[in-house]
Amino acid sequence: MVEMIHTQIEKNGFFSDVFAPNALIDNYSKFGGLGLKAALRLFMVMGDRDVVSWNSMMGGLVRVGEFRKARKLFDEMPERNIVSWNTILNGYVKEGKMEEAFELFENMPQRDIVSWSTMVMGYSKAGDMDMARRLFDMIPVKTSVPWTIIISEYAEKGFAKEAIALYDQMVRDAFELDDGAIISILAACAESGSLAVGVKVHDSVERRKFRQSVAVCNAFVNMYAKCGSLDRACSVFNGMSKRNVVSWNVMLQAFAMHGRGREALHVFERMKKEGFNPDRVTFVGVLCACSHAGLIDEGIRCFYNMEKDYGVVPEIEHYGCLIDLLGRGGRLKEAFMLVHTMPFEPNAIIWGTLLGACRLHGAMELEEKVRDHHKLDCSDPGNFSMLANIFAAAGNWDGVSMVRLRMKSVGVRKPSGASSIEIDNEVHEFTVFDRSHPNFDSIYQMVHRLAQDLKLVIHPKDATLLVEAMF
Numbered sequence: 001m002v003e004m005i006h007t008q009i010e011k012n013g014f015f016s017d018v019f020a021p022n023a024l025i026d027n028y029s030k031f032g033g034l035g036l037k038a039a040l041r042l043f044m045v046m047g048d049r050d051v052v053s054w055n056s057m058m059g060g061l062v063r064v065g066e067f068r069k070a071r072k073l074f075d076e077m078p079e080r081n082i083v084s085w086n087t088i089l090n091g092y093v094k095e096g097k098m099e100e101a102f103e104l105f106e107n108m109p110q111r112d113i114v115s116w117s118t119m120v121m122g123y124s125k126a127g128d129m130d131m132a133r134r135l136f137d138m139i140p141v142k143t144s145v146p147w148t149i150i151i152s153e154y155a156e157k158g159f160a161k162e163a164i165a166l167y168d169q170m171v172r173d174a175f176e177l178d179d180g181a182i183i184s185i186l187a188a189c190a191e192s193g194s195l196a197v198g199v200k201v202h203d204s205v206e207r208r209k210f211r212q213s214v215a216v217c218n219a220f221v222n223m224y225a226k227c228g229s230l231d232r233a234c235s236v237f238n239g240m241s242k243r244n245v246v247s248w249n250v251m252l253q254a255f256a257m258h259g260r261g262r263e264a265l266h267v268f269e270r271m272k273k274e275g276f277n278p279d280r281v282t283f284v285g286v287l288c289a290c291s292h293a294g295l296i297d298e299g300i301r302c303f304y305n306m307e308k309d310y311g312v313v314p315e316i317e318h319y320g321c322l323i324d325l326l327g328r329g330g331r332l333k334e335a336f337m338l339v340h341t342m343p344f345e346p347n348a349i350i351w352g353t354l355l356g357a358c359r360l361h362g363a364m365e366l367e368e369k370v371r372d373h374h375k376l377d378c379s380d381p382g383n384f385s386m387l388a389n390i391f392a393a394a395g396n397w398d399g400v401s402m403v404r405l406r407m408k409s410v411g412v413r414k415p416s417g418a419s420s421i422e423i424d425n426e427v428h429e430f431t432v433f434d435r436s437h438p439n440f441d442s443i444y445q446m447v448h449r450l451a452q453d454l455k456l457v458i459h460p461k462d463a464t465l466l467v468e469a470m471f
Contacts, residue, residue, distance in 0.1 A: 022052045029060020036060050055083045062091040086114045093122035113139070117146045124153035129162075148181040155197045156188035163197045171204055179213050186219040195227035214242050218250050225254030245276055252285040261293020278310050280318070287321035296329040316344045323350060327357025 028039035043049070043057045054077050061070035074080070074088045085108045092101035105111070105119055116139045123132035136142075136150045147170045154163035167185075170177075177185075182201065189198040202220060205212060212220075217240050224233035237243075237251045248271040255264035268286050271278065278286075283306050290299030303322045306312045319342045326335040335354060339346050 022050070022056055025053065025056040025060065029056065029063060036064050036066070051077070051079055051081050051084065055081070055087060058084065058087045062087055062094065065094075067091045067095055082110055082112055082115075085109075086112070086118065089115060089118050093118055093125075096126065098122055098126050098128070113141070113143050113145060117149055120146050121149050121153075124149065127157075129153065129157065129159065142175075144175055144177055144181050147175055148177070148184050151197075152184045152188040155185060155194045156192050158192045158194060160194045160196045163194065164200050167197070167200055167204070179216050182216050183219045186216075186223040190223040190226040193227050195224075195229060198223045198227060214240070214244050214247060218244075218246050221247070221250045221254065225250070225257065230254060230258050230260075243274075243276075245279055245282070248276055249279075249281045249285055252282065252289065256285050256289035256292060259292045261289040261295045261298075264289030264293075265295070265298065278312065280312055280315060283312055283314075284317050284321060287318060287325060291321060291325040291328055294329065296325060296331070299325040316342075316347065316350075319344060320350055320353060324353045324357070327353060328360065330361050332357055332361065 025039045025043055028042065029036050039057060039060050043053065046053060054073060058070045058073050061067070061073070070091050071088060074084060077084060085104070089101055089104055089108075092098070092104060101119065101122055105115065108115060116135065120132050120136050120139075123129070123135065132150065132153065136146055139146055147166070151163050151166050151170070154160075154166065163185075182205065185201055186198055189195070189201075198220070204210075205216075217236055220236045221233045224230070224236065233251070233254050237247065240247060248267060252264050252267045252271070255261070255267060264285065268278070268282070271282070283302065286302050287299050290296070290302065299322065303314065303318060306314055306318065319338065323335045323338055326332070326338065332354075335357060339350060339354065
């Protein structure tokens with residue numbers, strides 16, 4: 001379509017007006033690599049360029065990761081404005097080069113709220129919340145954008161106390177958050193499990209009688225569900241005066257992630273009765289719910305009715321869910337048959353799902369198929385770990401050694417798993433052998449006590465737990 005418009009502009013001689021080629025450059029650069037090449041060709045043949053031409057071209061280069069070329073254009077610009085400086089500043093931040101970004105920021109002839117917000121975001125994403133907070137506090141005139149960024153980043157990183165304190169300050173300063181800001185903060189809460197921040201936002205929104213859109217209500221349902229408060233998620237959902245397909249999908253997935261398969265299917269039935277057409281996301285949720293709840297026949301029926309009854313063609317995610325469903329239910333031969341007959345090339349997730357099912361059921365008769373290494377993602381240590389556990393469960397210690405050697409040869413190391421818990425409005429994260437927490441002494445004493453208690457109940461022949469510690 002853009003090429004057709006380009007042709008018409010050229011035919012009708014509109015290139016003499018710099019506005020037309022500028023608009024074309026901007027549109028071309030939004031279509032990835034091929035579009036960017038067309039934008040560059042047009043930019044190079046333009047006889048008359050203004051600062052918008054240069055900024056549009058630089059913005060396109062930054063968008064697709066061609067930062068060096070963007071910086072070269074910036075250096076060649078005959079004149080610059082605040083957009084030029086902000087574009088390159090954003091490029092440095094996207095590259096993670098915060099030292100260079102700060103140097104550029106210091107040398108800017110002027111700064112606006114975009115400049116400050118970009119720096120706050122950059123340091124936050126880099127994990128330097130102290131520097132992000134210092135810059136945030138220095139912003140001469142704040143808008144809702146930097147407030148949203150700093151609160152979201154604190155919430156996402158588990159600093160609930162700081163997020164709540166800033167949210168309270170923002171409310172006191174009479175800043176009104178829009179839908180986008182609220183959704184961003186709630187998404188960060190869902191990511192980190194910061195329930196206290198999400199509750200704070202919800203209480204504030206209801207107290208101020210903020211008109212909650214469907215999108216905001218969906219975000220609350222999602223946040224509560226992912227933070228483990230399913231009752232609150234249900235309460236928000238049931239209190240919604242209007243719903244869309246996303247609302248039903250979020251509620252369905254909330255039940256699915258909590259292993260409440262029957263309730264998820266009940267939501268599915270309600271959804272259809274109220275006249276909403278299920279989409280591909282709906283069926284991912286339904287199949288996951290059936291898988292986690294062990295509802296094998298119901299899941300198979302839903303899968304094969306997707307296209308026939310609702311016109312939703314199964315995609316690889318749906319096949320993955322069905323394979324997981326069959327695997328968890330011990331129907332491994334059916335799962336393997338489905339892998340070989342589905343219209344997609346199985347990916348690492350599919351093979352990893354089968355590995356997990358084999359481990360769960362100790363299916364050594366399928367060992368040869370599981371050991372088909374070229375079909376495993378060699379960059380995913382989880383696959384190797386599961387394969388080792390299958391061997392260990394069968395007492396095949398030579399197999400365990402073989403997998404460990406294979407991991408070393410391809411340079412793969414299984415990262416430590418992390419656990420988190422929210423106490424007194426603060427999320428604490430732990431990894432294996434972590435000693436960074438100020439109370440690690442008492443924590444390890446408790447872990448030691450739990451280990452002693454576990455020894456009393458673990459069957460002595462269960463070698464799986466031993467092998468987990470090796471990886």
